Amino acid sequence: KAGVTQTPRYLIKTRGQQVTLSCSPISGHRSVSWYQQTPGQGLQFLFEYFSETQRNKGNFPGRFSGRQFSNSRSEMNVSTLELGDSALYLCASSLGRTSGVVTQYFGPGTRLLVL
């Protein structure tokens, strides 16, 4: 099976702009989670989508949003970019069971630089 893919891999934006990142999960996986990775804060959970619905949400401002399509692909949007949004954004997919152990598989990430 192909792994989780993320596009684009690298992105440079300026403050105030908005950005959309895309994630294609492993075939058959219905859950997609997004994480922000920075040297200072480590890996932080943004949100999780399952069957086109946001099921979990982390502690990020409303500028961070996402959606999931019927084919389980997911997009993450950040509006009004700030310098502090510079990070590696990771997407992880899983089968999405609501019970039992959930194993997540990570994509390579999109590295966003805000100037």
Added chain:
Amino acid sequence: AQRVTQPEKLLSVFKGAPVELKCNYSYSGSPELFWYVQYSRQRLQLLLRHISRESIKGFTADLNKGETSFHLKKPFAQEEDSAMYYCALNTNAGKSTFGDGTTLTVKP
């Protein structure tokens, strides 16, 4: 609230020496714990799940609910084990809380 603590940011051992990467967690429910590894320029990948009680690449980890720990161990470290290791606690389906990570360096 859930929390994962990896007390060592950096850990350095010599090849062939035993290695233990510490992980402590705080969670009131029944935890699902994982170890992930990130080799240089590679994606984050799953190393171990506590529920599997397996040994991957010589690594094992035992969940100790009394001490709320999930330490990762390997009896004889290899140079190729040099990487960043993350302990993660899954509390709700697709939501994981990660520790800050430990960078392991295995010296020849």
